[in-house]
Amino acid sequence: MKRILIIEDELAYVRLLRDSLERDYEVLDAQDGKAGLAIAKKEKPDLILLDIRMPIMDGMTVLKELREDPYGKTAKVILLTNLEANNQIVAQVTQDLPVYYFIKSDVKLSDLLIKIDEVLQPQKK
Amino acid sequence: MKIAVRNPIRWARGPVKSRDSDGESAHQIQEKYQTLVNNLSVGVYRTTPGSKGRFLEANPAMLQMFEARSKDELLKHNVNDMYQNPEDRKIFSQKLEKDGYVKNEELGLVTLAGNNFIASVTAVTKTDQHGDTYFDGIIENISGFKRVESALRQAHALLETRVKDKTIELEDLIKDLSADIAEQKKLEKRSTVYNQELENTKQAMVNVWDDLNNEKVKLQEGKVRDDAMLESIGEGIIFIDTNGRIVLVNKAAEEMIHSKASEIIGKRIDLIVPLVDETDSVIPFKQQPIHDALSGKKKIFGVYYFLPKGKNKISVSLTVTPVLLQNEIIGAIEVFRDITREREIDRAKTEFVSLASHQLRTPLGIAKWYLEAVEKTGYMEKAPEEIRDYIKQVYESNERVLSLVRDLLSVSRIDQGRIKDNPKSTNIVHLVEGVIKELSIMATKKGVQLDLLAKSRSLPTMSIDSLRLHEVIENLITNALEYTPTGGTVKVVIDKDGNEFRVSVRDNGIGISQEDQKKLFTKFFRSERGLTSNADGSGLGLYVVKSYVENWGGKVMVASKEGRGSTFTIKIPLNNVKAKEVG
Numbered sequence: 001m002k003r004i005l006i007i008e009d010e011l012a013y014v015r016l017l018r019d020s021l022e023r024d025y026e027v028l029d030a031q032d033g034k035a036g037l038a039i040a041k042k043e044k045p046d047l048i049l050l051d052i053r054m055p056i057m058d059g060m061t062v063l064k065e066l067r068e069d070p071y072g073k074t075a076k077v078i079l080l081t082n083l084e085a086n087n088q089i090v091a092q093v094t095q096d097l098p099v100y101y102f103i104k105s106d107v108k109l110s111d112l113l114i115k116i117d118e119v120l121q122p123q124k125k
Numbered sequence: 126m127k128i129a130v131r132n133p134i135r136w137a138r139g140p141v142k143s144r145d146s147d148g149e150s151a152h153q154i155q156e157k158y159q160t161l162v163n164n165l166s167v168g169v170y171r172t173t174p175g176s177k178g179r180f181l182e183a184n185p186a187m188l189q190m191f192e193a194r195s196k197d198e199l200l201k202h203n204v205n206d207m208y209q210n211p212e213d214r215k216i217f218s219q220k221l222e223k224d225g226y227v228k229n230e231e232l233g234l235v236t237l238a239g240n241n242f243i244a245s246v247t248a249v250t251k252t253d254q255h256g257d258t259y260f261d262g263i264i265e266n267i268s269g270f271k272r273v274e275s276a277l278r279q280a281h282a283l284l285e286t287r288v289k290d291k292t293i294e295l296e297d298l299i300k301d302l303s304a305d306i307a308e309q310k311k312l313e314k315r316s317t318v319y320n321q322e323l324e325n326t327k328q329a330m331v332n333v334w335d336d337l338n339n340e341k342v343k344l345q346e347g348k349v350r351d352d353a354m355l356e357s358i359g360e361g362i363i364f365i366d367t368n369g370r371i372v373l374v375n376k377a378a379e380e381m382i383h384s385k386a387s388e389i390i391g392k393r394i395d396l397i398v399p400l401v402d403e404t405d406s407v408i409p410f411k412q413q414p415i416h417d418a419l420s421g422k423k424k425i426f427g428v429y430y431f432l433p434k435g436k437n438k439i440s441v442s443l444t445v446t447p448v449l450l451q452n453e454i455i456g457a458i459e460v461f462r463d464i465t466r467e468r469e470i471d472r473a474k475t476e477f478v479s480l481a482s483h484q485l486r487t488p489l490g491i492a493k494w495y496l497e498a499v500e501k502t503g504y505m506e507k508a509p510e511e512i513r514d515y516i517k518q519v520y521e522s523n524e525r526v527l528s529l530v531r532d533l534l535s536v537s538r539i540d541q542g543r544i545k546d547n548p549k550s551t552n553i554v555h556l557v558e559g560v561i562k563e564l565s566i567m568a569t570k571k572g573v574q575l576d577l578l579a580k581s582r583s584l585p586t587m588s589i590d591s592l593r594l595h596e597v598i599e600n601l602i603t604n605a606l607e608y609t610p611t612g613g614t615v616k617v618v619i620d621k622d623g624n625e626f627r628v629s630v631r632d633n634g635i636g637i638s639q640e641d642q643k644k645l646f647t648k649f650f651r652s653e654r655g656l657t658s659n660a661d662g663s664g665l666g667l668y669v670v671k672s673y674v675e676n677w678g679g680k681v682m683v684a685s686k687e688g689r690g691s692t693f694t695i696k697i698p699l700n701n702v703k704a705k706e707v708g
Contacts, residue, residue: 012491016498053483082486105490105527109497 001026002120005045007036007062008080009054013104017049020113025120033057037065044071047120052081063099076119080104080112168264174222174250176215178204181259190244190266192236202237209233209241217246221260225250231267242268361441363459364448367419369393369410372456381441381463382433394459401432418445418457428464440465478537482530489527496520532665535596539672546590546676553626554579556591557619560598564606572611575602579619587626587699593673600666601630601693608691609634625679625698633690642683646671670695 004021006029008014018027028043030036034057040048048066052059059079066072076098082105098119102112162169168187172178180200183193191207193199205214213232221227226249234244248262355362361378363371371394374386382389382398389397394415400408410416414425425445432438441461448456496519499505505513561577568575605615609632620627637645646667671681674695685691 010487010491013494016491016494020498082483082490103486105486105493106531109494110501 002046003028003043004047004049004116004120005029005036005040005043006049007033007040007054007059008049008051010051013051013080016109020109021116024117033059033062037062040066040075041069041071044075047076047078047116049078049080049116052079074098078102078112078115078119165263168244168266170262170264172204172260172262174218174258174260176205176211176218178214178218178260180204187264190236190242190264191234192238192240198237207234207236209235218260221248221250222258227262242266243271244268359462361459361461361463363394363398363461364456365394365415365419365459366456367454369395369415369419371397378461381439381461382431383436384433398431398433401430401438403430405430405432405438407432414443414445415457415459418447419454421447423447431461439463440468475537478534482534485530486527489523489530492523493520493527496523531596532669535669535672536665539669546593548588548590550586551589551591551594552586553594553628554619556594557598557617557628560595560602561617564599564602567603568606568615571606571609573606573609574614575606576614576616577619578616580621589677589697597670597673597695598628600670601628601695604666605630605632605634605691605693608632613690621699622696624700625696627694627696629692629694631690631692636687636689637683637685637691638687642685645683646681 001024003026006014006017006027008017008029009031011031014029014031018029021027028039028045030039031054033054036048036050037057039045040062050059050062059081063077063079066075066077078100080102082103100115100119102115162184165184166186168190169182169184170180170187171182172180180202183191183196183199188194188196188199191199205211208214210233217227217230217232220230226247228247230246230248232244232246233241235241243266245265245267246262248260250258251261252258355373355375358375359377361381362373362375363378364373366372371390371392374384374389379386384397395410395413400413402408408429414427414429417423417425424447425443427443429441429443430438431441440463442464443459443461446458446460447454448458496516499516500520505516557579558577561575565575602615602617609615613633615630615632618627618629618631620629667681674681674697677697679695679697682694682696683691684694
């Protein structure tokens with residue numbers, strides 16, 4: 001079973017995502033960037049759902065640090081945020097890498113779940 | 126003249142009266158008469174007639190006149206001997222014999238001593254009882270008189286000549302004088318004219334002086350006014366000459382760049398107030414607005430950073446205007462405002478907006494997903510229809526708030542000039558199809574038919590910020606759906622026209638009045654019809670559309686007729702799309 005790590009400080013999101021994904025995936029979670037980064041390096045999940053605005057360490061820093069790690073270099077990441085990040089900085093960090101970017105309040109839950117399935121099981125499509 | 130009578134004349138044959146009544150004797154009368162004749166100062170004589178003639182009698186005055194020593198000496202001579210011209214005697218004698226008398230005859234005579242003289246002679250012809258004829262006459266020497274007369278005449282002639290000469294002289298003198306006077310008058314006149322001219326010139330000069338003084342006062346007033354204005358303006362003002370040197374600095378500028386005017390006038394503006402970018406690197410002079418203004422004759426406006434030496438960087442809103450004199454650039458004026466604090470406030474505002482939007486979106490996003498999840502559970506199908514309807518209402522309401530937050534965020538970014546595009550390769554047809562798919566639920570719900578016509582499926586992918594293009598298309602279609610009543614149609618057409626692509630959204634809804642079309646793209650504008658038709662909207666959608674599309678070098682157009690519907694068209698160039706800032 002493929003593993004998904006959710007790094008998100010807002011528990012309501014964590015809970016709903018977990019509920020929606022647990023049937024098909026093993027779900028890990030962390031409530032801040034630093035903890036999330038540690039789990040990611042250790043567990044090497046197949047996909048990371050990463051919030052940007054978080055306490056202790058923000059999502060962009062997590063992403064940068066992750067890119068220093070041999071695993072993290074190619075890790076699949078979906079940025080999930082309500083923050084309108086500076087598009088150019090996002091572009092720099094995500095360039096040529098399997099990083100997707102969604103604004104949580106814009107995207108439908110169902111569309112996000114479809115995207116996750118796509119990313120993790122591209123052969124099915 | 127008293128002549129002594131030495132030999133008194135005896136008138137032997139004078140008229141004798143024998144006796145008269147008072148008893149005097151003829152002899153007595155003779156003597157009386159003799160005495161009278163002898164004492165007369167005029168010559169008295171008696172001659173015989175004829176061209177020669179002989180003296181018969183002569184009184185003493187006669188002898189004296191003819192310079193005869195005695196009566197006998199005279200009587201020895203013929204009468205004509207006494208004439209300067211003896212012919213005259215003949216004429217005289219003939220005249221006397223003929224007329225019987227001669228009165229005051231002037232004759233040229235000569236004395237026995239040979240001296241010429243002029244005499245006046247009066248004579249009568251007498252005949253005695255013997256029948257002898259003789260001449261009696263008196264003679265007077267008038268030489269003296271003649272001389273005097275001649276002298277007088279000469280004197281007179283001389284006088285006349287002199288007078289004439291004098292007169293001529295005088296006339297000349299008068300002429301000269303007249304000429305002089307005329308000249309004098311002319312001179313006087315000329316002098317008067319000169320004086321008048323001088324006076325006029327003087328007056329003119331006084332006037333000019335007065336005018337100059339007035340001008341000077343006016344100029345001084347103007348300068349004082351200008352100075353006061355320059356000094357009291359809050360904006361920094363620096364006048365720069367064509368060499369980029371500072372000519373004039375106002376107080377506000379002095380304060381802003383922390384320099385005294387006296388220290389910086391005459392120095393190059395780029396050395397005194399270097400223009401830097403955000404990373405503090407100095408912008409080369411040739412890229413500075415002052416250079417453009419001095420060479421291009423056009424006004425330049427923008428936000429820049431000043432970095433005065435040894436001072437803190439200040440953010441300024443800068444306008445550089447070339448100063449033209451008869452179409453020649455003579456310098457430029459930099460007007461600037463310190464917006465460092467404004468920028469700080471702006472940053473704080475941005476921070477706040479982004480924070481607020483995040484804070485708002487988090488709960489709204491949670492609600493969105495949970496509501497969706499509720500619908501997906503399968504329980505909803507068992508729930509009463511009204512409950513499902515309630516849930517739907519909540520979901521739509523939540524979506525409206527989310528949309529409003531999105532618009533506010535976009536406008537805030539546009540207003541701050543913070544649109545940073547993230548262009549990536551985008552298939553426009555796919556993007557529009559996606560938007561239509563998302564909005565088809567809304568269309569169905571409203572009972573409006575939503576169609577897509579892609580005239581050119583072979584549209585190339587283009588580099589553009591797909592999220593923003595998505596927002597633009599979504600805004601246009603949402604608007605069309607909102608203002609089209611049930612039963613209407615919204616048609617989206619994608620087309621390629623030369624080097625640009627076109628997306629038009631046509632509806633047959635309520636339409637927009639000519640008046641409202643003009644204000645359509647302004648912030649927070651909502652048409653009367655839109656408000657009364659109960660359509661949703663923040664009044665920000667079209668403002669966002671216009672800002673984004675123009676940022677890509679494109680255009681938004683609207684064609685509409687009230688009651689017939691509207692068509693909104695966007696045109697965007699396929700290449701040359703720059704990710705530039707919207708300011």
